[in-house]
Amino acid sequence: MPERIRIGHSELAVAPLALGANVFGWTADRDDSFAVLDGFLAGGGDFVDTADGYSHWVPGNTGGESETIIGEWLSARGARDRVTLATKVSTHPDFSGLSAANVRAAADASLARLQTDRIDLYYAHFDDEETPLAETVEAFSGLVDAGKIRAIGVSNYTAERVAEWFEIARAGGYHLPVALQPHYNLVERDFEANGLNSVADREGLSVFPYFGLAKGFLAGKYREAGAAEAAGASPRAAAAAAYLDDRGRRVLAALDEIAAAHGAELASVSLAWLRLRLANGAPIASARTTAQLPALLASMTLALTADEVDALSSAAA
Secondary structure, eight states, X not given: OOOOEEOTTSSOEEOSOEEEOTTBTTTBOHHHHHHHHHHHHHTTOOEEEOOTTTTTTSTTOOSOHHHHHHHXXXXXXXXXXXXXXXXEEBEETTEESOOHHHHHHHHHHHHHHHTOSOEEEEEEOSOOTTSOHHHHHHXXXXXXXXXXXXXXXXXXXXXXXXXXXHHHHHHHTOOOOOEEXXXXXXXXXXXGTSSHHHHHHHHTOEEOOBOTTGGGGGGTOSOSTTHHHHTTTSTTHHHHHTTOSHHHHHHHHHHHHHHHHHTOOHHHHHHHHHHHHOSSBOXXXXXXXXXXXXXXXXXXXXXXXXXXXXXXXXXXX
């Protein structure tokens, strides 16, 4: 079994992989989503990451589809106590921004869709510079006091704004964040130099990067042959195929070599690299079908050597 990690200074502990639920209600329908959630839980996973806005961008959707599917699955399986549940606020069309009233209303709406009485980890999804940060900080802390959320996370904030959140929270005696969700993977390395890594270390934040597989590129799905055709194969394929430059080819070559040495999938190696690069945290990766799950789950226990981690880092430099 994988070693569990504690989320910041909270009482939450999870296996070292979060299942990204952004595809639920988008490229995975209800039945496929149920099957993926079943397989993830059976394979040792226990951490599910979603947002209230998923997936409002799909024609015919209004937002909240992912949460609704997860809530129906939790109810059908009686699985609430076996899952650590993370969701986010600020992007649902009916609950945009991070004003205090909106944060409270959005949390209640998420609780209803998720069919639960508490959210384990609640993220501010995107910074809202039109709302005073102190108002947002107080609102999130109030949700902890009300028992509606257990812990606070911050996503897509700059290092300066994360630091400001902590300053406000300490000055006001509010609950502190315990998690950070940045964009970070083997080919997206800004996190290492933009101050977020430093603030996470300083404040003891667990880090849960999204797009851990660079929209499928780091799973080896988009290579030289067929890359153009692949660009039209799925909604995210064009963005993933954009990584196929000289640097991207070096990364794939390094992944191929290390994957072959371990008898592992490229996705497993890519996620293991990310897990091992984090002082405390775990990658987020999504699966549309159960066929994609084994490679993701294997990443939780795949042991790379220090030389292998360095080789991958150098290839992607």
